[in-house]
Amino acid sequence: MNEIKLFCPASIANLNCGFDVIGLCLDTIGDEMIIRKTSEKGIKITKITGADLPFENEKNVAGVAALAMINAIEIDYGFEIEIHKKIKAGSGIGSSSASASGVVFGINQLLGKPFSDSELVEFSMQGEALASGGFHADNVAPALLGGIILIRGYNPIDYIKIATPSELVAVVLHPLIEVKTSASRAVLPNEIPLKTAITQWGNLGGLIAGFYTSDYELISRSLLDVVAEPHRKKLIPNFDQVKQTALQNGALGAGISGAGPSIFALCKGNETANKVADAMKEAYVGTSIPFDIHVSKINEEGVKII
Amino acid sequence: MNEIKLFCPASIANLNCGFDVIGLCLDTIGDEMIIRKTSEKGIKITKITGADLPFENEKNVAGVAALAMINAIEIDYGFEIEIHKKIKAGSGIGSSSASASGVVFGINQLLGKPFSDSELVEFSMQGEALASGGFHADNVAPALLGGIILIRGYNPIDYIKIATPSELVAVVLHPLIEVKTSASRAVLPNEIPLKTAITQWGNLGGLIAGFYTSDYELISRSLLDVVAEPHRKKLIPNFDQVKQTALQNGALGAGISGAGPSIFALCKGNETANKVADAMKEAYVGTSIPFDIHVSKINEEGVKII
Numbered sequence: 001m002n003e004i005k006l007f008c009p010a011s012i013a014n015l016n017c018g019f020d021v022i023g024l025c026l027d028t029i030g031d032e033m034i035i036r037k038t039s040e041k042g043i044k045i046t047k048i049t050g051a052d053l054p055f056e057n058e059k060n061v062a063g064v065a066a067l068a069m070i071n072a073i074e075i076d077y078g079f080e081i082e083i084h085k086k087i088k089a090g091s092g093i094g095s096s097s098a099s100a101s102g103v104v105f106g107i108n109q110l111l112g113k114p115f116s117d118s119e120l121v122e123f124s125m126q127g128e129a130l131a132s133g134g135f136h137a138d139n140v141a142p143a144l145l146g147g148i149i150l151i152r153g154y155n156p157i158d159y160i161k162i163a164t165p166s167e168l169v170a171v172v173l174h175p176l177i178e179v180k181t182s183a184s185r186a187v188l189p190n191e192i193p194l195k196t197a198i199t200q201w202g203n204l205g206g207l208i209a210g211f212y213t214s215d216y217e218l219i220s221r222s223l224l225d226v227v228a229e230p231h232r233k234k235l236i237p238n239f240d241q242v243k244q245t246a247l248q249n250g251a252l253g254a255g256i257s258g259a260g261p262s263i264f265a266l267c268k269g270n271e272t273a274n275k276v277a278d279a280m281k282e283a284y285v286g287t288s289i290p291f292d293i294h295v296s297k298i299n300e301e302g303v304k305i306i
Numbered sequence: 307m308n309e310i311k312l313f314c315p316a317s318i319a320n321l322n323c324g325f326d327v328i329g330l331c332l333d334t335i336g337d338e339m340i341i342r343k344t345s346e347k348g349i350k351i352t353k354i355t356g357a358d359l360p361f362e363n364e365k366n367v368a369g370v371a372a373l374a375m376i377n378a379i380e381i382d383y384g385f386e387i388e389i390h391k392k393i394k395a396g397s398g399i400g401s402s403s404a405s406a407s408g409v410v411f412g413i414n415q416l417l418g419k420p421f422s423d424s425e426l427v428e429f430s431m432q433g434e435a436l437a438s439g440g441f442h443a444d445n446v447a448p449a450l451l452g453g454i455i456l457i458r459g460y461n462p463i464d465y466i467k468i469a470t471p472s473e474l475v476a477v478v479l480h481p482l483i484e485v486k487t488s489a490s491r492a493v494l495p496n497e498i499p500l501k502t503a504i505t506q507w508g509n510l511g512g513l514i515a516g517f518y519t520s521d522y523e524l525i526s527r528s529l530l531d532v533v534a535e536p537h538r539k540k541l542i543p544n545f546d547q548v549k550q551t552a553l554q555n556g557a558l559g560a561g562i563s564g565a566g567p568s569i570f571a572l573c574k575g576n577e578t579a580n581k582v583a584d585a586m587k588e589a590y591v592g593t594s595i596p597f598d599i600h601v602s603k604i605n606e607e608g609v610k611i612i
Binding site: 189191 | 323324325326327328456457458459464468494495496497498499500503504508510511512515518519524528533
């Protein structure tokens with residue numbers, strides 16, 4: 001195999017009570033990427049469509065992840081990369097992670113799969129770090145591996161693929177505004193009340209238990225965020241209305257996707273998800289802000305060869 | 307049925323990363339309690355052995371829980387209660403919860419089971435509150451219902467019985483010293499760094515996932531406490547040595563049971579548990595402090611009729 005074409009999925013990190021530790025993989029939103037073996041050594045980004053991104057490896061998340069990878073192995077050939085972005089940068093649904101995870105998955109395939117999943121997660125984290133300024137796996141791990149992923153901790157990276165209830169469907173509304181990750185971080189306190197932390201981890205425990213037992217009511221009761229959402233929601237116009245209308249129309253829960261501005265809802269079944277999407281759309285049409293909306297089942301596979 | 311004799315089990319609350327939200331039920335340590343229907347209305351504590359506890363209902367956790375219960379139903383008879391304490395007060399393994407959960411279970415049986423499990427948990431929380439000064443369910447719920455219980459939240463009480471891996475065995479070393487709950491609380495900070503909280507809930511997620519999948523290695527990696535243990539361990543002589551020796555001898559994890567002073571270890575299998583118990587014992591014999599030690603599988607049933 002000398003060339004591979006990939007679907008590189010978007011992902012939702014945090015999931016409310018799972019702040020910084022949970023992410024899930026989407027199925028209907030994602031970039032495309034083509035990777036080719038070349039006789040020339042090294043990595044060369046040859047084409048980028050859909051976004052104005054740098055071609056220099058060191059300034060491009062896919063470039064950084066790919067370099068990290070080929071520096072870890074001795075080969076006398078190289079790779080060229082085409083990136084066709086569909087996920088908008090700064091959307092809060094893992095645009096940079098899609099590139100970082102896609103490129104390491106693809107190169108690993110063309111190399112004959114010498115690297116383990118957890119090595120691939122680490123390489124893609126290096127790419128992601130260029131965009132986020134820190135080593136996070138809560139978007140790259142679900143994008144790479146699919147499903148719902150818990151990041152138990154780092155040093156070394158320890159991720160767990162949680163069971164996905166079969167009827168779970170995600171809705172994502174992406175208001176086309178820019179919320180800088182730095183702004184999203186700046187509003188978070190450095191310290192939180194112990195009581196608040198206990199509330200959050202009680203809910204996280206409930207969410208994980210709900211996923212394993214397909215207990216949608218428990219998932220619904222647990223999908224709360226008392227830590228980040230109270231601070232971050234003010235950066236997202238009409239957040240409260242969109243969330244409320246999602247819940248009123250049957251969503252199990254709703255919140256901020258990643259660092260925002262995207263707003264997600266989780267639903268049981270496609271019918272409810274479509275109804276929730278329509279209601280969320282209606283709640284946003286009133287604003288003058290353009291937006292995208294997506295309905296997606298959970299992608300159990302992660303990055304896919306297409 | 308006019309009389310019932312009960313085994314009222316001890317329990318371990320917190321389980322490190324599960325601070326304030328997880329508890330599990332023990333099998334080899336527990337009080338006994340006898341409850342009799344009487345033609346006289348009301349509750350009367352007629353006998354207490356093994357501890358110097360008040361006979362007045364309002365000053366006794368069993369009395370308070372029993373009163374809460376009979377005040378919620380119309381009956382023209384009453385109950386008398388014998389309490390035979392085996393679990394020492396202030397041990398950190400749910401002595402008061404054993405009394406509070408035992409009495410509500412027993413009276414419910416003699417009444418013909420009019421109350422649901424969650425109503426029983428609420429009644430027993432009222433008894434527990436007399437001892438702990440707050441409404442907590444992380445000892446009473448596992449004592450009543452058995453197994454490993456997650457308290458997702460309160461208002462209303464929301465508890466989830468988590469799957470118990472079949473080879474899980476607990477070891478508890480109880481140093482016979484008094485650690486006042488008020489002292490144990492006073493050492494905890496009101497606020498914690500957000501980063502610390504995230505570490506704790508990443509581990510809690512891993513622990514719950516480990517329980518559902520019987521992944522003992524994951525349970526082991528997750529059984530950490532970066533919130534309470536660093537502050538509370540100084541109240542427990544030789545804590546670090548006991549914990550270290552438990553881990554060196556194969557325990558999955560070890561920590562403070564409840565608010566202490568008991569130290570628990572979780573192990574895979576009886577053989578390891580007995581080895582860990584011997585090592586913990588040896589680490590404590592060097593101190594001049596007397597102690598009890600218990601090895602127990604997880605009690606899936608909770609309070610039992612004997």
